[in-house]
Amino acid sequence: MNSQPMELGGRAAREADPGLPAAARDGSARAAQGVTLGGFMDEMPVGALHRFVVWVVGIGLFFDMYEIFLVSSIGSALQNEYGLDGHSTGFKLLLASAFIGMFFGSLCLGSLADRIGRRRAFLLTLVWYSAFSLLAAFSVNAGMLVVCRFLTGVGVGAIYPVADSYLSEILPKDRRGRLAAWAYTTSYIAVPLVGFLAVWLNPLHLGGVAGWRVILAIGSLGAVFVLAIKHRLPESPRWLLAQGRADEARATLGRFADSAGVALPAAFEQTGERKHALTLGERIGLLRRAPYGKRYFMLTVFHLFQAFGYYGFGTLAGVVVKSRGFDVTGSTLFVALSFLGYPIGSLLSVPLLNWIERRTLVIASLISVALFGLGFAYSNSIALIVCFGFLTTCASNVFSNAYHVYQAEIFPASVRSTAIGSTYSLSRIVSSALPFILLPVLNQHGPLAMFGVISVALAIVAITLRTLGPLTTRRSQDEINPV
Numbered sequence: 126m127n128s129q130p131m132e133l134g135g136r137a138a139r140e141a142d143p144g145l146p147a148a149a150r151d152g153s154a155r156a157a158q159g160v161t162l163g164g165f166m167d168e169m170p171v172g173a174l175h176r177f178v179v180w181v182v183g184i185g186l187f188f189d190m191y192e193i194f195l196v197s198s199i200g201s202a203l204q205n206e207y208g209l210d211g212h213s214t215g216f217k218l219l220l221a222s223a224f225i226g227m228f229f230g231s232l233c234l235g236s237l238a239d240r241i242g243r244r245r246a247f248l249l250t251l252v253w254y255s256a257f258s259l260l261a262a263f264s265v266n267a268g269m270l271v272v273c274r275f276l277t278g279v280g281v282g283a284i285y286p287v288a289d290s291y292l293s294e295i296l297p298k299d300r301r302g303r304l305a306a307w308a309y310t311t312s313y314i315a316v317p318l319v320g321f322l323a324v325w326l327n328p329l330h331l332g333g334v335a336g337w338r339v340i341l342a343i344g345s346l347g348a349v350f351v352l353a354i355k356h357r358l359p360e361s362p363r364w365l366l367a368q369g370r371a372d373e374a375r376a377t378l379g380r381f382a383d384s385a386g387v388a389l390p391a392a393f394e395q396t397g398e399r400k401h402a403l404t405l406g407e408r409i410g411l412l413r414r415a416p417y418g419k420r421y422f423m424l425t426v427f428h429l430f431q432a433f434g435y436y437g438f439g440t441l442a443g444v445v446v447k448s449r450g451f452d453v454t455g456s457t458l459f460v461a462l463s464f465l466g467y468p469i470g471s472l473l474s475v476p477l478l479n480w481i482e483r484r485t486l487v488i489a490s491l492i493s494v495a496l497f498g499l500g501f502a503y504s505n506s507i508a509l510i511v512c513f514g515f516l517t518t519c520a521s522n523v524f525s526n527a528y529h530v531y532q533a534e535i536f537p538a539s540v541r542s543t544a545i546g547s548t549y550s551l552s553r554i555v556s557s558a559l560p561f562i563l564l565p566v567l568n569q570h571g572p573l574a575m576f577g578v579i580s581v582a583l584a585i586v587a588i589t590l591r592t593l594g595p596l597t598t599r600r601s602q603d604e605i606n607p608v
Contacts, residue, residue, distance in 0.1 A: 159394035162366055162374060167298040167601040172385025174359065178295055179304050181354055182288050183311025185251050188347035191315035192254060192281050193436075194464070195344060196220055196274065217560040222271045224436070224557030226278020228550045234283035235546015239408065239539065243291040243361040246542070250287060251347050254280030259345035262338045277344075282553050285529070286546035293533035293541065294363040295381070298601050302478030302530050309471050309526045316467035316518075363602070367403075367539040408540045416595070416607070420535045421544060423593035426585070428552040431528070433582035434494045435521050436556040437563055437575075463514025470522030477523060482598045483531045488587045490524035495580040502572035534597040537606040 196219060230250070238246035254277045261273035292305045319340065326336030362381070365374035375389065382389050403411070412421050477486055497520055501513035536544040567575045597605050 160390060161603065162378060162393045163363060163602050165390070165393065166295070166362065166378065166381070167603075169297050169381065169387060170385045171297060171300050171304065172381060172383075174381050174384035175295060175297075175304065178358065179292070179308045180311070181358055182247070182292060183308035184350055185247060185284065185347065186288055186308065186312030187315045188251065188255065188344060188350075189281050189284050189315075190312045190467075191319050191344050192223065192258060192277055194316050194319050195340065196223060217564065218271050219267065219274070220560040221557040222274040223278035223281065224553050224559075226275040227282030227553035228278075228557060230279035230282025231286060231546045231550030231553050232282075234279065235286035235549060236405070236408070236543035237283065238287040238290055238364075238542035238546075239403070243287060243294070243364055243542075244358050245360075246287045247284065247291060248351050248355055248358070250280045250284040251351050252280075254278075254284070255345045255348035255351075259342055262341035262345070264338075278553075282550065283546070286542050286549050289529050289533040289545055290364075290538075290542040291361055293530070294361040294538055294602075295359075299599055301534070302483065302527075302598065303475055305530045306471065306475040306478050306526045309522075309529060310468060310475065313467040313471040313522055317464040320462075320464040361538070363538040367537070403539050405543075408543045411537075411540050412544055417536060417540075417544070419593055420595065421548065423589055424532055424535075424544065424548040425551060426589045427528070427532075428548045428550075429555060430582040430586045431491075431524075432552040432555040432559065433563075433579045434491065434498070434586075435525060436552075437559050437579050462511045463518055466515040466518030466520075467522050469515075470519035471526055473519065474523045474526040478527060478530060479598075482596055483527050483534075484590060484594045484596060486527040487524060487531060488591055490520050490527060491583045491587045493520035494524060495576075495583045498576045498579055499573070502576040531594075531597060534600075534602070534605055535595055537602075 234246075234250065237249075241249075257273050257277040257280065261270055261277060264270035264273055288308070292308060293301065296304050322340050322343070323337075326339055329336040331339060359377050359380055360373070362374040362378040365371075365377060375393070379389055411417060474486075481489075494517060497513050497517040501510065501517055504510045504513050532545055532548075533541060563575050563578065566578055595605065
């Protein structure tokens with residue numbers, strides 16, 4: 126190609142600052158060799174706009190995690206409010222309702238981002254679940270609360286596939302795992318927060334309003350956040366290019382380049398980029414072709430069984446502790462202390478995602494979840510319950526961050542959100558069934574048997590991933606996903 130960068134280029138840039146990445150210091154040479162838009166994004170240094178998107182996605186997912194772990198934290202208070210016990214169908218429905226909604230949200234709305242864009246889909250889902258979370262705070266009976274939790278779950282279920290796709294597409298390859306982990310770490314601060322809010326507010330009535338209603342209302346603040354930042358949030362250039370909107374893709378990429386202090390080449394090589402948006406049938410057809418058919422099958426099995434470990438503990442930890450004879454306040458406090466492992470494990474994943482191949486990290490953290498969960502099941506003292514609970518949640522979030530980054534890397538931009546959303550929905554429907562599967566095991570055979578079932582499910586995940594999953598760490602999107 127016969128193109129020149131607008132600012133940086135050639136030998137002058139190399140001599141001026143030899144520490145700059147290749148994309149920044151030798152734009153003209155790259156353009157001459159034929160650089161694609163995706164290749165330029167993979168090599169670009171991280172700028173202020175990259176960090177802004179990471180921060181915004183992290184805050185959005187903060188409210189997502191708040192909603193997911195909310196019922197686990199206030200479950201004991203709801204049992205007392207509505208006269209439910211751990212064996213009743215009503216209580217099981219209350220635990221399951223949000224996850225059933227998440228299934229439909231992931232399945233039906235998860236692919237929305239492939240049609241309307243990462244930015245618009247992210248904002249829409251955040252407003253959706255904020256609105257229904259606020260409505261849930263005004264529930265007049267358990268039935269209304271179940272319906273509101275279901276509708277909240279629809280929005281919650283859609284946002285993670287969108288966020289995973291968004292982050293994977295805008296972040297440079299060498300910083301993709303680390304920066305995505307920072308977004309997830311921001312989100313997981315919500316888990317111990319909702320736990321300690323429950324310890325504080327569950328026993329209270331503020332002006333005649335039950336504390337658990339206040340906790341639900343706090344979850345609706347995500348909509349306020351959306352109104353404050355929506356105009357500054359950029360679309361994904363990769364998604365725009367996959368829709369055939371090359372001029373818009375270049376203009377948006379220019380915002381990222383300006384914030385990173387680098388220049389765009391005068392033109393990009395177009396190697397296999399599509400000229401129009403894919404229909405649903407075309408997306409399904411692409412996902413059936415090699416190498417994506419095998420990856421899609423792997424991710425299907427993965428999400429059918431991974432929920433046993435991640436959501437099995439998070440949703441039922443309070444019930445397990447209460448089954449040991451601790452009162453409502455004591456069991457809620459133990460769970461809140463255990464939940465401190467979520468943000469700490471997420472923080473630990475930041476360096477690990479750069480040091481260790483992501484597939485290996487997912488498998489190693491899965492094994493750790495199984496071992497620490499069994500330790501939690503064996504524990505009889507308060508100290509051991511909290512210790513193994515903390516270690517289980519810590520390992521869970523190393524696992525969670527690693528697989529969220531990993532699953533978004535193994536599909537091209539034109540079908541990424543569809544692939545993630547449709548498979549991720551399986552983890553949500555399995556999560557909705559977990560109270561009906563695991564609570565009978567817990568009630569009839571005890572915590573050890575319940576965590577034994579969880580360990581078998583995680584072993585299936587590890588074997589499938591090791592057999593069928595590709596390697597991705599420090600590889601470009603074009604390299605991972607051949608046209």
